[in-house]
Amino acid sequence: MKILHVITGLEAGGAERQLRDLVARQRFASEVAVLTRPGLISQVMQADGVKVHHLGMRNNRDVRVLVPLWRLVRSGGYDVIHTHLFRAGLYGRIAAWMAGTSVVVASEHSIGDQHFEGRRITGAIRALSRAVERLGNVTIAVSSAAARRLAGWGIPAERIEVIANGVDAKAFAFDPAVRQSTRTQLTIPSGGIVVGAVGRLEPGKRFDVLIEAIATIPDTVLLLVGDGPERARLVELARRLGILHRVILTGASDEVPALLSAMDVFAAPSQEETFGLAVIEAMACGLPVLYSACPALEELPADAAPGARRLPSTAEHYHRAISDLIHTGISRLPPSPAVAHYSIELHVERVEALYTRVRDQRSQSKVISPAGRKQ
Known part of the structure; x- marks a missing residue:
């Protein structure tokens, strides 16, 4: 065939x-x-x-x-x-x-x-x-x-x-050595907190929510993986809030697994998704996940995705959730049942x-x- x-x-x-x-x-x-x-x-x-x-x-x-x-x-x-x-x-x-x-x-x-x-x-x-x-x-x-x-x-x-x-779970598995080398390439301090997101930079993804959410969380970097028509607006928002030095936009990349290894928290504030592939990939890398819409998880039992938390798509909610994770301590998680399911x-x-x-x-x-x- x-x-x-x-x-x-x-x-x-x-x-x-x-x-x-x-x-x-x-x-x-x-x-x-x-x-x-x-x-x-x-x-x-x-x-x-x-x-x-x-x-x-x-x-x-x-x-x-x-x-x-x-x-x-x-x-x-x-x-x-x-x-x-x-x-x-x-x-x-x-x-x-x-x-x-x-x-x-x-x-x-x-x-x-x-x-x-x-x-x-x-x-x-x-x-x-x-x-x-x-x-x-x-x-x-x-x-x-x-x-x-x-x-x-x-x-x-x-x-x-x-x-x-x-999702290819093996391809997205967390790698400590890759984490270090990727952070070095991006000039991110080895002990810094990295909040990350992956997706096309368009209005519906609501990455502006994340820029506003981390603005008053010190020593935190936002790593945005993707490109699209919203790039200039997101850069301007970060500049206006005085945190452009803490926002990294990689552009389109085929090194998503390595970039996920460099992150500490994954965030997906989009209010409307068809599946939510990036969320499942992040979970395969052992990241705690904050999301606003992910049919892939919403169609599974609640215990299939430990470490994933659904939030309203507002800067206030993401700010509070990220701050809570930092306060309680962030650790890598084993791949969840949801990853094996998909x-x-x-x-x-x-x-x-x-x-x-x-x-x-x-x-x-x-x-x-x-x-x-x-x-």
């Missing part, structure tokens, strides 16, 4: 890293098509020997990308087209339908109640999603919360498959089983493609 993964961009976000981990472990031959923003993860995947096709899409409405994408799908001999993120799901399903591909799967990695992928959800977006969804076979929701939201858009429940994201191996196994099931279902029915070929 030959797979083509289609994704909107390959910057260092959660969906992009999840795709990298999936492709690295799939037993099927896999290639990747990226519509726009090849980015850091594209470089990492190519270095690993993955064939990545850059299609050069200029903006959300650049429908010209359909031509090279359709040509790639038609000529590539792919058995499965698997799209990731909304825009790739839109154009990828259309191109696959035009090329007569039999098995088309779409993963929704970033869909909230009010926003998706940093944009506000509108009635037009819901209608477009419903129309294009019919061109594929099944949509993967990365959490039960995401499945409920898709059903609320009008996607039939029988066409939604919940397959949770996966293993990357299980994720890959379930995705591949879905490909096989859909292929077998399609082979049992005679389907005429737009090109007039039997599939």
Whole structure:
């Protein structure tokens, strides 16, 4: 079986890293098509020997990308087209339908109640999603919360498959030597307290809450891993509060495990998440976690995530919780049951089983493609 993964961009976000981990472990031959923003993860995947096709899409409405994408799908001999993120799901399903591909799967990695992928959800977006969804076979929701939201858009429940994201626990395991070397590179004192966060720098992630929260906690550094449109505003906020010297913005990075090892507390003040992959990765590194939304944890029993605490997304609450942790003493924790529950191996196994099931279902029915070929 030959797979083509289609994704909107390959910057260092959660969906992009999840795709990298999936492709690295799939037993099927896999290639990747990226519509726009090849980015850091594209470089990492190519270095690993993955064939990545850059299609050069200029903006959300650049429908010209359909031509090279359709040509790639038609000529590539792919058995499965698997799209990731909304825009790739839109154009990828259309191109696959035009090329007569039999098995088309779409993963929704970033869909909230009010926003998706940093944009506000509108009635037009819901209608477009419903129309294009019919061109594929099944949509993967990365959490039960995401499945409920898709059903609320009008996607039939029988066409939604919940397959949770996966984490490579070994890759994110705490390493004292890496902690020291990473802190040295970032000029962080070995005994200083580091509050960290990972994610795209966009308004919905609410990283401004963390800057305000640590402003009056002395000898504390905020380490923000990621890049995005909010960077300049966050820098200005830190400057205005007089703590720019205590805020480190690394930009996009493929060294997330090392940066987590350098942290003492992980914080995720976003009020709306589809899964909460960064939280599970932080727990794999043994960090105490403060979060405001994480469906991955909210769908598990309370005792599955010791060391994780849910808070309202306000600077006051995060300030108090961070101060309490410092006062009582911060220590590394063993990986929680939640980490084992969301293993990357299980994720890959379930995705591949879905490909096989859909292929077998399609082979049992005679389907005429737009090109007039039997599939």
